[in-house]
Amino acid sequence: MFVVLRDLLRYNGEFLAGILMTGVVVAMALLSFVSPYPPLDQFVAPMDVPPSAAHWFGTTSRGQDLFWLLTYSIRNTLAFGLLVAILSRILSLSIGLLAGYRGGWVDRVLMSINDTFIVIPLFPILVLFYFVMRDNMSWVMLAVLTALLGWSYDARLIRSVALSLRHREFTQTAVFSGMRTHEILSREHLPFVLPIVFSTSLNNMNWSIGLEVTLAVLGFTDINRPSVGGMIYWANQHSAVVAGVWWWIAFPVGLVVMLFIGLYLLAISMNEYIDPRSRLERGGGRKE
Amino acid sequence: MRAYARYAFGRFLQFLLVVFIGINIAYIITHATPIDPVEHTVSVATAFGHTAPEAIESMRQSLRELYGLTGSPIEQYLNFWRRVLVADFGPSLSAFPSPVSTLIGRAIPWTVGLLGVATILTWIIGNLLGGLAGYYRRSRLLKGFGIVAMALHPMPYYIAAIILLIVFGYLWPILPISGGSQMNVARGWSSEYILSVARHSMLPLLSLLLVGLGGWFVGMRSLVSNVVTEDYVVYAELAGVSKRRILTAYVMRNAIAPQVTGLAISLGHVFSGALITERVFGYPGIGSLLVDGVHAGDYSLVLGVTTVSIVGVSLAVLVIDLIYPLIDPRVTVS
Amino acid sequence: MSAAMRNPAAKPETADGPVVAVRDLRAWYRLRLFGVDREVKAVDGITFEVRKDEIYGLAGESSSGKSTLVKTIAGAMRPPLEIVGGEIQFSFMDGTMGLNRAPADLVERVRWRHLSYVMQGSMSVLNPVRRIGTSFFDFAFRHMGLDKAGFEAAVVAHLARVNLPASVLKAYPHELSGGMRQRVTIALATICRPQFIIADEPTTALDVVVQKDVLAMFRSIQREMASSVLFVTHDMGVHAHLTDRLGIMYAGRLVEEARTPDVFARPRHPYTRHLIHSLPRIGDDRPRSGLEGTPPSLANPPSGCRFHPRCAFATERCRVEVPPMEQVAPDHRVACFEKDRVEATP
Numbered sequence: 001m002f003v004v005l006r007d008l009l010r011y012n013g014e015f016l017a018g019i020l021m022t023g024v025v026v027a028m029a030l031l032s033f034v035s036p037y038p039p040l041d042q043f044v045a046p047m048d049v050p051p052s053a054a055h056w057f058g059t060t061s062r063g064q065d066l067f068w069l070l071t072y073s074i075r076n077t078l079a080f081g082l083l084v085a086i087l088s089r090i091l092s093l094s095i096g097l098l099a100g101y102r103g104g105w106v107d108r109v110l111m112s113i114n115d116t117f118i119v120i121p122l123f124p125i126l127v128l129f130y131f132v133m134r135d136n137m138s139w140v141m142l143a144v145l146t147a148l149l150g151w152s153y154d155a156r157l158i159r160s161v162a163l164s165l166r167h168r169e170f171t172q173t174a175v176f177s178g179m180r181t182h183e184i185l186s187r188e189h190l191p192f193v194l195p196i197v198f199s200t201s202l203n204n205m206n207w208s209i210g211l212e213v214t215l216a217v218l219g220f221t222d223i224n225r226p227s228v229g230g231m232i233y234w235a236n237q238h239s240a241v242v243a244g245v246w247w248w249i250a251f252p253v254g255l256v257v258m259l260f261i262g263l264y265l266l267a268i269s270m271n272e273y274i275d276p277r278s279r280l281e282r283g284g285g286r287k288e
Numbered sequence: 289m290r291a292y293a294r295y296a297f298g299r300f301l302q303f304l305l306v307v308f309i310g311i312n313i314a315y316i317i318t319h320a321t322p323i324d325p326v327e328h329t330v331s332v333a334t335a336f337g338h339t340a341p342e343a344i345e346s347m348r349q350s351l352r353e354l355y356g357l358t359g360s361p362i363e364q365y366l367n368f369w370r371r372v373l374v375a376d377f378g379p380s381l382s383a384f385p386s387p388v389s390t391l392i393g394r395a396i397p398w399t400v401g402l403l404g405v406a407t408i409l410t411w412i413i414g415n416l417l418g419g420l421a422g423y424y425r426r427s428r429l430l431k432g433f434g435i436v437a438m439a440l441h442p443m444p445y446y447i448a449a450i451i452l453l454i455v456f457g458y459l460w461p462i463l464p465i466s467g468g469s470q471m472n473v474a475r476g477w478s479s480e481y482i483l484s485v486a487r488h489s490m491l492p493l494l495s496l497l498l499v500g501l502g503g504w505f506v507g508m509r510s511l512v513s514n515v516v517t518e519d520y521v522v523y524a525e526l527a528g529v530s531k532r533r534i535l536t537a538y539v540m541r542n543a544i545a546p547q548v549t550g551l552a553i554s555l556g557h558v559f560s561g562a563l564i565t566e567r568v569f570g571y572p573g574i575g576s577l578l579v580d581g582v583h584a585g586d587y588s589l590v591l592g593v594t595t596v597s598i599v600g601v602s603l604a605v606l607v608i609d610l611i612y613p614l615i616d617p618r619v620t621v622s
Numbered sequence: 623m624s625a626a627m628r629n630p631a632a633k634p635e636t637a638d639g640p641v642v643a644v645r646d647l648r649a650w651y652r653l654r655l656f657g658v659d660r661e662v663k664a665v666d667g668i669t670f671e672v673r674k675d676e677i678y679g680l681a682g683e684s685s686s687g688k689s690t691l692v693k694t695i696a697g698a699m700r701p702p703l704e705i706v707g708g709e710i711q712f713s714f715m716d717g718t719m720g721l722n723r724a725p726a727d728l729v730e731r732v733r734w735r736h737l738s739y740v741m742q743g744s745m746s747v748l749n750p751v752r753r754i755g756t757s758f759f760d761f762a763f764r765h766m767g768l769d770k771a772g773f774e775a776a777v778v779a780h781l782a783r784v785n786l787p788a789s790v791l792k793a794y795p796h797e798l799s800g801g802m803r804q805r806v807t808i809a810l811a812t813i814c815r816p817q818f819i820i821a822d823e824p825t826t827a828l829d830v831v832v833q834k835d836v837l838a839m840f841r842s843i844q845r846e847m848a849s850s851v852l853f854v855t856h857d858m859g860v861h862a863h864l865t866d867r868l869g870i871m872y873a874g875r876l877v878e879e880a881r882t883p884d885v886f887a888r889p890r891h892p893y894t895r896h897l898i899h900s901l902p903r904i905g906d907d908r909p910r911s912g913l914e915g916t917p918p919s920l921a922n923p924p925s926g927c928r929f930h931p932r933c934a935f936a937t938e939r940c941r942v943e944v945p946p947m948e949q950v951a952p953d954h955r956v957a958c959f960e961k962d963r964v965e966a967t968p
Contacts, residue, residue, distance in 0.1 A: 112302060112305055113305075113309070115302060115306075116302070116305050116306045116309045116310070117309075118553050118556065119306050119552070119553070119555065119556050119601060119602055119605050120306060120309070120310045120313070120556055120598055120601070120602075121556040121557075121559045121560050121563075121597045121598065121601050122556065122557075122560055123559075123560030123561075123563050123564065124560070124563065124578060124593060124594040124597040124598070125310075125313060125314065125317065125594060125598075127578055127579075127582060127590065127594070128314060128317055128318065128590055128591065128594045129317050130582065131581075131582050131587070131590045132317055132318055134328060149313075153553070206442050209444075210442075210443075210444030210445075210446075210447075211444070213444060213446065213447070214444055214445070214446040214564050217446055217450075218564075218567065218579060220582065232450070241454060241457075241458060242458075249450070249454070253447060253450065253451065256447065257443065257447060260442040260443055260444070260447075261439055261442055263442065264438070264441065264442035265438075268438075268506075518746065519741060519746040519747045520746060520747050520748055520749045520750070522698065522741070523739075523741050523747040524749070524760065524761070525698075526696060526697070526698050526733065526739050526741070527733060527734050527738070527739070527760075527761045527810075528729065528730040528731075528732075528733035528734055529760045529761060530730075533760060537749070537752065537756075537760070538749055538752075541749075541751055541752075542749070542750065542751055545751070615751070616751060617750075617751060617794045617796070618750060618751075618794070618796050
């Protein structure tokens with residue numbers, strides 16, 4: 001494990017950049033625990049102060065310190081992404097492994113359902129959900145629904161790996177030694193798919209965070225809970241760009257963009273590590 | 289031919305399944321919530337100003353019918369389906385008495401036009417550049433483009449749109465940032481109107497393009513760099529088949545098939561992105577309609593847009609599936 | 623119209639000169655992975671020639687370097703494989719490096735017209751999304767100097783020669799059986815009537831009955847066109863039936879070469895003897911003796927004669943000196959210090 005990490009850091013610039021960018025964002029989220037301001041308080045700082053020594057990222061028109069508010073927001077946003085990733089992993093792992101291992105009609109039925117969820121446009125459905133729930137909607141409910149709708153793409157990937165494992169010798173050995181399906185899947189196959197589970201969860205986090213930011217910006221989430229999208233929503237409500245309070249938009253957007261790129265770079269460098277073909281290409285490419 | 293018919297039938301069944309599951313999700317969301325949408329809508333509608341109690345009562349009654357909350361659960365469910373199948377979502381509450389179907393019908397050409405042009409352009413440009421980058425691995429220009437595309441790719445549509453809005457709306461205002469066409473230009477097939485529509489589409493189009501390109505670029509680049517090592521490409525090179533034909537008919541042609549499947553898979557995502565982009569730039573498509581509907585508490589409009597979106601996207605996917613055998617002749621066999 | 627007129631680079635063919643002459647050819651894989659250099663000497667000093675109108679066989683176990691040798695001659699090298707030294711001379715073009723350093727336009731003219739290639743793994747050499755007819759057009763049309771109708775007639779006539787109906791032109795590769803696909807690739811490689819055809823394990827993937835059929839057809843086409851063929855396979859049985867002369871490769875070097883019947887009747891190199899003796903024979907049910915040890919690593923080959931660690935005849939000299947290829951009879955060359963002792967041993 002340590003060697004893998006060292007190799008990645010030494011030979012893979014993308015991994016290094018990804019670690020750095022994600023690291024900054026996570027550090028920011030951790031800072032929220034030592035914030036001098038409670039997250040929901042308003043008018044605790046002077047309004048519309050540009051970035052300065054006292055207020056690093058400036059303050060909002062609602063009298064909040066942008067830097068410390070952002071620490072809470074990014075923490076909540078990360079928590080949302082993590083929750084969706086964990087919940088949807090459970091679904092995509094069990095469905096992907098089962099479809100790949102059982103094959104036949106089980107595979108066909110599960111993949112038909114899977115393809116259905118891939119095709120259905122999620123945004124209108126989430127908006128409909130908000131429309132029905134209105135103020136009763138919490139971020140956990142949104143995360144659960146997002147996970148329920150967002151497992152399908154990764155399930156397909158996991159299935160294709162499981163499909164190739166199915167014909168390997170150790171699977172046959174396990175079958176003949178009388179292991180049950182769920183035992184084979186959890187003990188024999190899970191370790192093989194874990195690396196790709198890891199890289200797909202990073203992509204999944206990117207996707208769900210993007211969705212949450214978008215919904216929040218439109219005001220379709222719990223707007224009183226600080227989140228990156230929520231900050232942009234309030235900035236828009238106060239016409240921040242027109243009023244010249246550019247930092248209110250620029251810092252949240254900048255931070256979340258950093259998170260997107262960081263997670264994405266981590267995901268692709270993971271993928272490269274998993275797929276030896278592209279690794280070899282990198283080795284050969286050095287010679288050019 | 290018979291193989292194709294079997295394949296097409298299978299894809300058609302998949303289309304029906306998508307619509308079936310999608311509509312059921314919409315049904316569950318609207319009917320299994322702990323909140324009474326009727327009371328909620330009434331309270332929203334009566335929040336401003338005074339409304340006579342009789343009016344409220346008649347509103348409540350018609351809302352119950354509208355939401356399909358009258359009759360037994362089975363009747364409610366069948367009723368829901370009947371309205372979907374005949375595309376009758378009743379009158380819009382916010383633009384009463386215009387029927388929802390009229391509002392959607394007016395907005396759809398905008399969305400289909402923007403989304404269609406954006407998707408096709410993105411797909412073609414992304415795959416072309418990605419394919420070239422995979423084939424000519426040493427080109428610095430294409431390598432640089434790859435880095436830019438990789439940075440843009442993970443961006444959600446909203447963020448890209450708002451960055452463009454700030455750049456072109458405030459820092460360098462050369463393009464219109466809102467609306468579908470200029471207010472004072474009459475609709476019709478005049479060059480002035482078409483030009484105005486084109487100018488207004490530029491920013492939404494550009495934001496869809498910027499976010500979309502990266503995915504196709506990166507995907508096609510890695511597909512091509514795998515295909516060039518395939519035996520049939522190496523063999524054609526050994527036979528002295530011309531470089532250009534190898535690139536087009538051997539490399540690109542084989543790498544493009546998974547990208548067509550990818551297009552079908554990503555359509556739902558792209559569609560969601562287009563709805564958001566419309567909203568940012570005030571583009572008069574169904575994305576703006578959806579958001580306005582939510583703000584106005586217009587249930588039938590929101591449900592109508594959701595349903596039409598599900599059916600529309602699955603229909604587009606079906607079309608791609610049906611033409612796919614032209615790209616990859618092997619698919620009808622397996 | 624003669625080949626020389628059509629191709630200004632082509633030399634007039636001499637009556638009995640070799641179609642290709644390879645002299646002291648060395649081709650190595652040079653790898654740099656994570657900062658470590660590795661050299662794999664897959665072809666290390668090989669000299670032989672293929673004469674006009676003959677099938678020259680190349681035998682040896684997998685990883686003996688025969689595929690690398692063939693790639694080098696066919697100009698199919700990709701980095702990290704590179705030519706380190708030696709010459710390749712074709713009768714139909716100038717230059718001593720064969721196709722490898724010739725100008726691109728010349729290479730494009732020579733390929734398929736004068737030299738064609740039946741690649742290993744022929745199941746996958748046809749573009750899966752292109753009809754067979756289009757592939758013929760891509761590969762051969764510009765070499766044939768015919769109009770479209772004439773070209774199609776020529777293709778159909780040539781397909782008949784390999785017992786394929788004209789309807790395969792409309793088919794996609796996946797619609798054909800393995801044997802048919804193999805015939806298509808052979809037809810594709812022979813349609814321009816090239817002087818020199820390289821065939822690398824062309825029948826390995828086929829089942830035995832189809833294989834026999836395809837080989838017979840290959841032989842008849844070669845006879846008819848009087849082409850020269852370099853035929854590579856590890857299958858000694860195929861060599862016995864098909865080839866005129868046979869070269870045996872071991873660990874990147876040629877160890878013996880003779881007319882095929884002589885190789886089978888009077889092998890002089892211990893490794894060749896082992897190959898022949900391990901062939902099953904009807905009525906002979908003695909257990910076959912296996913070869914001890916493992917094939918050498920080409921990244922770190924044994925010193926001297928590369929076969930010495932596995933050789934029953936090896937002496938101290940074999941460990942130190944590289945045995946040269948020496949003529950022992952007409953058309954019979956061997957690289958072994960102990961060749962006389964080998965021959966004397968029953």
